[in-house]
Amino acid sequence: MTMLKTMDARIYTVMHITGAFMIFLAYGGLIVRSMLRSEDILVRKMGAITSGVGLLLVLVSGFGMLSRLHGNTFHPWVIAKLIIWLVLGGLIVLINRKPEMGRALWWVTLLLGFLAIYLGVIKPG
Ligand code: HEM
Secondary structure (H helix, E strand, O other): OOOHHHHHHHHHHHHHHHHHHHHHHHHHHHHHHHHHHOHHHHHHHHHHHHHHHHHHHHHHHHHHHHHHHOOOOOOOHHHHHHHHHHHHHHHHHHHHOOHHHHHHHHHHHHHHHHHHHHHHHHHHO
């Protein structure tokens, strides 16, 4: 039973990290597209779909791990991750509409990724 629980959580971890890769891969592409003032629709679509599915995977698997590993307790680090998730999701609007903010958005995106990983691995508080 314990082994089954761990297995489940590991599947969620795989989903979680794959989802995160999708978000950051897509945002990188979208930021570059925006900074180049490109009107390319295919890249915009790929970015929207990949980041959208990635965000969904991260959220579903995050709650999966929360229930398997933490009895659905909303520790402060979990709340912080949810806030990061919301901010990340909203960033796509700025990425697509504000090419002049591309450079800042690049580093903010990376910083949010770092924070989410830090919170998930270190779990402070
Ligand atoms: C893009 C945003 C996110 C990134 C990059 C991210 C990344 C990570 C990483 C790298 C881990 C460590 C996996 C492991 O060592 O097992 C982790 C764990 C976790 N994350 Fe996230 N995460 C994100 C968003 C979220 C969200 C929105 C939730 C909401 C519930 C969440 C909940 C968790 C939980 C519960 C764990 C398990 C911690 C443990 O091992 O006990 N994460 N996350």
